[in-house]
Amino acid sequence: MAQDSSLPDFWDTRYDSHVMPWDAGGVPARLAAHADALRPGSRILVPGCGTGYEACFLASRGFDVLAIDFSAPAVALAKSRAGPFAHCFVEADFFAFDAGAGFDVVYERAFLCALPRRMEDDYAVRMSRLIVPGGTLVGYWFFDDNLRGPPFGMTGERLEALLSPAFQRESDEPVEDSLPVFAGKERWQLWRRR
Numbered sequence: 001m002a003q004d005s006s007l008p009d010f011w012d013t014r015y016d017s018h019v020m021p022w023d024a025g026g027v028p029a030r031l032a033a034h035a036d037a038l039r040p041g042s043r044i045l046v047p048g049c050g051t052g053y054e055a056c057f058l059a060s061r062g063f064d065v066l067a068i069d070f071s072a073p074a075v076a077l078a079k080s081r082a083g084p085f086a087h088c089f090v091e092a093d094f095f096a097f098d099a100g101a102g103f104d105v106v107y108e109r110a111f112l113c114a115l116p117r118r119m120e121d122d123y124a125v126r127m128s129r130l131i132v133p134g135g136t137l138v139g140y141w142f143f144d145d146n147l148r149g150p151p152f153g154m155t156g157e158r159l160e161a162l163l164s165p166a167f168q169r170e171s172d173e174p175v176e177d178s179l180p181v182f183a184g185k186e187r188w189q190l191w192r193r194r
């Protein structure tokens with residue numbers, strides 16, 4: 001299988017062969033609870049959306065959702081099970097797509113940890129440009145000192161260094177319903193754009 005997770009081919013081969021240990025197959029509990037706190041009509045981006053369970057959930061709650069992934073098989077899988085929300089899914093590169101107006105919310109799960117570590121700074125800068133002042137970057141981050149990935153873990157200090165120039169952290173909680181690949185090593189956090 002392809003080995004460079006910065007390229008679509010890495011992910012295409014895994015989706016095509018249904019090797020997806022990151023795929024929750026449903027909506028994580030903390031996101032489900034958080035949806036109640038979101039302003040109705042919020043514009044939400046789900047980057048690296050994979051098979052799209054969370055994006056469909058958010059769209060079903062009436063939010064204005066754009067879910068992107070640069071893997072064509074991932075987007076095809078997501079659209080095939082999205083029913084009336086298939087239009088929310090677009091094949092696009094997080095670092096290059098035309099976002100139009102900014103997003104009120106970006107939902108993170110297993111996206112930053114999917115990127116090679118050399119791309120972490122670009123992730124933080126791109127997020128700061130995509131999210132409107134007062135908007136939020138919210139979801140799950142993976143913390144580990146593993147050398148090989150994906151998933152590529154990081155320390156809390158490293159995430160703070162990446163995001164704090166443009167964001168203020170408002171929540172940091174343990175996660176109870178992690179998949180085995182993330183168990184004990186992921187946390188729910190909410191970062192507000194300054």
Ligand SMILES: C[S@@+](CC[C@H](N)C(=O)[O-])C[C@H]1O[C@@H](n2cnc3c(N)ncnc32)[C@H](O)[C@@H]1O
Pocket residue numbers: 005006008011022023024047048049050051052068069070071074092093094095109110111114115
């Ligand atoms: C580990 S998977 C997680 C998928 C999904 N977020 C989930 O929780 O099931 C990482 C996803 O990010 C996508 N991805 C990686 N780099 C990307 C990029 N630059 N632009 C868009 N999608 C990207 C991959 O194709 C893959 O679907």
